[in-house]
Amino acid sequence: MKRYxxxxxxxxxxAVSSCSxxxxxxxxxxxxxxxxxxxxxFIPFDDFVDDVQVFGGFGSAADLGYGVVALDFGGLSARTxxxxxxxxxxxxxxxxxxxxxxxxxxxxxxxxxxxxxxxxVFDVSEDWHTATVTWEVAVDTAGDRRFWTQPGGGSTxxxxxxxxxxxxxxxxxxxxxLVDSVSIPIDSAAVAAWxxxxxxxxxxxxxxxxxxxxxxxxxxxxxxxxxxxxxxDVVSEVQVPVQGVSYIxxxxxxxxxxxxRVGGAPSWRSVITMSIxxxxxxxxxxxxxxxxxxxxxxxxxxxAELVLTTxxxxxxxxPEDVTRMDFRxxxxxxxxxxxxxxxxxxxxxxxxxxxLFSTQxxxxxxxxxxxxxxxxxxDDAETGTVALALLSAVEPxxxxxxxxxxxxxxxxxxxxxxxTIANGVGLx
Amino acid sequence: xxYSRSLWVIALILPSSLAGQSVLGSSGLGMRLEPLDATQRxxxxxxxxxxxxxxxxxxxxxxxxxxxxxxxxxxxxxxxEYTVGADKxxxxxTRFPVLAFAYPLGTAGVFTLTSGSQFDQNWSVESRDSVDVxxxxxxxxxxxxxxxxxVAIQAGMARRLSPTLALGxxxxxxxxxxxxxxxxxxxxEQADTLSLSSPIDRFQATGEWTHSGPxxxxxxxxxxxxxxxxxxxxxxxxxxxxxxxxxxxxxxREVSVPLEFKVSTIVVLSSALALNAGVASSNWTDLGDPSxxxxxxxxxxxxxxxxEWDAMNLWAxxxxxxxxxxxxxxxxxxxxxxxKERAISAGFSVVMAQALDIPLAALDLAIxxxxxxSGDFKESFGRVxxxxxxxxx
Numbered sequence: 001m002k003r004y005x006x007x008x009x010x011x012x013x014x015a016v017s018s019c020s021x022x023x024x025x026x027x028x029x030x031x032x033x034x035x036x037x038x039x040x041x042f043i044p045f046d047d048f049v050d051d052v053q054v055f056g057g058f059g060s061a062a063d064l065g066y067g068v069v070a071l072d073f074g075g076l077s078a079r080t081x082x083x084x085x086x087x088x089x090x091x092x093x094x095x096x097x098x099x100x101x102x103x104x105x106x107x108x109x110x111x112x113x114x115x116x117x118x119x120x121v122f123d124v125s126e127d128w129h130t131a132t133v134t135w136e137v138a139v140d141t142a143g144d145r146r147f148w149t150q151p152g153g154g155s156t157x158x159x160x161x162x163x164x165x166x167x168x169x170x171x172x173x174x175x176x177x178l179v180d181s182v183s184i185p186i187d188s189a190a191v192a193a194w195x196x197x198x199x200x201x202x203x204x205x206x207x208x209x210x211x212x213x214x215x216x217x218x219x220x221x222x223x224x225x226x227x228x229x230x231x232x233d234v235v236s237e238v239q240v241p242v243q244g245v246s247y248i249x250x251x252x253x254x255x256x257x258x259x260x261r262v263g264g265a266p267s268w269r270s271v272i273t274m275s276i277x278x279x280x281x282x283x284x285x286x287x288x289x290x291x292x293x294x295x296x297x298x299x300x301x302x303x304a305e306l307v308l309t310t311x312x313x314x315x316x317x318x319p320e321d322v323t324r325m326d327f328r329x330x331x332x333x334x335x336x337x338x339x340x341x342x343x344x345x346x347x348x349x350x351x352x353x354x355x356l357f358s359t360q361x362x363x364x365x366x367x368x369x370x371x372x373x374x375x376x377x378x379d380d381a382e383t384g385t386v387a388l389a390l391l392s393a394v395e396p397x398x399x400x401x402x403x404x405x406x407x408x409x410x411x412x413x414x415x416x417x418x419x420t421i422a423n424g425v426g427l428x
Numbered sequence: 429x430x431y432s433r434s435l436w437v438i439a440l441i442l443p444s445s446l447a448g449q450s451v452l453g454s455s456g457l458g459m460r461l462e463p464l465d466a467t468q469r470x471x472x473x474x475x476x477x478x479x480x481x482x483x484x485x486x487x488x489x490x491x492x493x494x495x496x497x498x499x500x501x502x503x504x505x506x507x508x509e510y511t512v513g514a515d516k517x518x519x520x521x522t523r524f525p526v527l528a529f530a531y532p533l534g535t536a537g538v539f540t541l542t543s544g545s546q547f548d549q550n551w552s553v554e555s556r557d558s559v560d561v562x563x564x565x566x567x568x569x570x571x572x573x574x575x576x577x578x579v580a581i582q583a584g585m586a587r588r589l590s591p592t593l594a595l596g597x598x599x600x601x602x603x604x605x606x607x608x609x610x611x612x613x614x615x616x617e618q619a620d621t622l623s624l625s626s627p628i629d630r631f632q633a634t635g636e637w638t639h640s641g642p643x644x645x646x647x648x649x650x651x652x653x654x655x656x657x658x659x660x661x662x663x664x665x666x667x668x669x670x671x672x673x674x675x676x677x678x679x680x681r682e683v684s685v686p687l688e689f690k691v692s693t694i695v696v697l698s699s700a701l702a703l704n705a706g707v708a709s710s711n712w713t714d715l716g717d718p719s720x721x722x723x724x725x726x727x728x729x730x731x732x733x734x735x736e737w738d739a740m741n742l743w744a745x746x747x748x749x750x751x752x753x754x755x756x757x758x759x760x761x762x763x764x765x766x767x768k769e770r771a772i773s774a775g776f777s778v779v780m781a782q783a784l785d786i787p788l789a790a791l792d793l794a795i796x797x798x799x800x801x802s803g804d805f806k807e808s809f810g811r812v813x814x815x816x817x818x819x820x821x
Contacts, residue, residue: 034570034572034610034633036570036610036612036631038559038568038612038631040559040560040561040562300631300632300633301629302614302628302629302630302631303626303627303628303629305626347627366626367626368626368627370626370627370628370629416562418561418628420612420631422610422612422631422633424633424635424677424679425608425609425610425633425634425635425677426635426677426679427606427608427635427637427670427679427681427719428454428455428456428458428549428574428608428723
């Protein structure tokens with residue numbers, strides 16, 4: 001009995017496990033009465049936007065971890081400041097600095113790469129604060145605001161010049177590797193002038209020497225040559241660590257008036273205060289010729305999307321890379337621009353190519369807010385008025401920024417809603 | 429105790445609902461599924477008379493010849509294809525129409541506990557369309573999925589009043605669930621602007637219901653001679669209550685299931701040859717709900733016949749071969765048209781173990797091919813029914 005029962009159970013289990021169900025899937029013969037109707041509605045700027053504010057100053061160029069050097073590149077000049085730490089001391093006269101070199105490593109993908117670019121390294125004699133330094137201001141911390149004695153890095157002394165030419169070798173040999181660095185020697189007199197018996201911090205400034213150039217400085221090191229008193233024939237090299245990197249630009253971008261800005265370094269955010277409508281005019285498909293209002297709290301929202309129109313960014317601040325945009329709720333309007341922000345509202349970060357802000361302006365860019373808007377519509381505690389911050393997913397991400405049309409003209413932001421209305425699912 | 433444990437083990441491996449039936453069951457309570465085992469399927473029977481001692485839901489009389497506690501389990505893989513106009517499609521699946529247990533009460537009585545299928549609503553429809561989005565056309569796929577079934581759980585007893593007459597009765601409950609859902613999904617392809625790259629959430633609407641209600645049956649079997657057996661069953665379906673689950677729009681319903689009369693006979697023509705014929709009738713009108721009445725099929729008659737030839741032996745016992753046919757009308761209309769089903773069948777039994785000429789373990793198998801049609805909708809199907817009977821102490 002037992003073995004047959006076991007055999008039965010095994011057979012049943014086998015029968016079940018080998019079942020692969022495939023439903024009868026017939027074409028819709030019209031015997032369910034759902035009658036779904038999907039409707040698209042565009043809500044114009046004036047009907048849902050209460051206010052737009054653009055704030056800058058989030059983060060610092062120092063957060064990028066790289067520098068920028070430019071000279072009159074679309075009107076932009078930029079210089080990179082490097083703060084060096086643990087400068088070697090003379091160790092009581094036992095060690096002498098006899099020379100050195102500055103090694104600059106540039107990005108070989110972005111920037112002015114087709115022609116040699118002259119770069120110059122300067123000694124910076126004034127103090128600055130890496131996180132707050134600008135072209136005009138050296139330090140801008142709480143209770144301490146100091147300007148450069150001369151805009152653009154103060155009083156500086158040239159230490160040497162070099163030329164960055166990534167295709168320098170390849171012009172002679174097609175198979176040669178690209179060059180990604182420049183080594184600029186520093187003579188012994190300049191190094192000797194640096195010599196600091198106590199050690200400490202010093203700074204260097206890197207600038208472009210050729211107009212129209214733009215380079216991204218991805219790495220830099222200062223290598224000093226030293227000689228010990230006990231063995232004057234032996235020259236050793238000591239690398240000086242870099243404590244901080246930042247860059248300063250001229251001009252600084254002016255605050256936008258009438259349009260939206262996202263990104264940059266320091267970064268910009270655009271805050272849109274909007275009132276999500278609770279009802280919209282129905283379409284002829286829904287209402288016939290008499291017209292009607294559609295209660296959005298009763299419909300199934302398939303898509304809520306803020307549709308922005310790209311505009312040309314100032315040439316000095318054209319984004320060099322894809323702008324990854326995020327949308328977050330402003331949690332306390334009264335604390336703007338320092339209000340904390342909520343969690344991201346977009347299902348994935350929106351990537352916008354840089355050409356949409358130069359050669360392809362006027363392109364529509366949609367930012368999906370479906371879940372957020374659906375949540376507002378379904379939550380009785382919500383008033384429908386919310387402030388949303390449009391910002392770069394990483395702040396800062398690059399020197400350039402994205403620009404979008406504001407209200408009051410063609411290309412103003414619109415709210416696109418896509419919803420479906422259907423009869424309820426009943427019994428057959 | 430051992431049997432209850434075995435039943436529990438088998439119940440564990442059963443799917444939660446029957447599955448994979450025809451779209452023809454999209455109206456009313458769904459497609460009628462008769463809880464018949466492989467011997468009845470092979471003979472075109474209606475589940476009233478049988479030469480093989482087995483357990484059939486709703487009729488404990490057929491279990492009177494069981495001399496040892498017996499479990500039967502029936503699995504039923506099926507497949508088919510439909511055509512409607514130029515459209516064609518296919519389906520397949522497996523259902524488990526019978527799970528039953530019989531316990532002999534002496535030599536003249538039996539107690540049965542059965543679970544048998546009654547109705548199935550597992551089907552779906554799908555269509556393609558487009559909507560205007562962003563000045564362009566965006567494809568959508570609409571899909572309506574119905575997943576549900578109703579089973580009858582019955583306890584029954586039968587007793588032989590005399591060597592020629594036996595009576596039986598069952599009482600039980602309907603239990604079932606129904607989930608119906610519609611979804612519209614939007615194509616992911618991108619139109620001419622970046623703005624359509626945002627994902628479009630699908631639209632979805634669902635409803636869930638439960639079924640419950642009582643049912644009972646009376647059964648009689650009369651054997652005036654060793655070559656003739658006549659049986660009859662009256663099944664009372666009571667009222668099936670269809671109640672929405674929490675969260676579903678309040679649409680409920682009560683459907684009165686009509687009385688069903690079944691009559692069947694077995695004529696033994698020789699020691700090796702027997703003829704089985706049966707008919708079932710019910711009147712599916714005035715079902716208590718206007719929307720169901722609209723699709724009620726009216727007078728429903730099913731009949732079938734078959735022969736059993738038992739002249740060979742295999743393994744531990746005989747090897748009866750069976751052939752039959754069946755004609756049925758389904759209780760509910762499809763798009764306002766009657767639904768008819770016809771099938772021919774063949775099958776056999778293999779006795780794996782027996783004692784005193786009483787099978788203790790056997791495997792019954794039936795193969796049916798047939799078709800269903802309703803107006804322009806035509807469906808051909810194949811169905812294999814496998815029943816395992818295991819008895820003993």
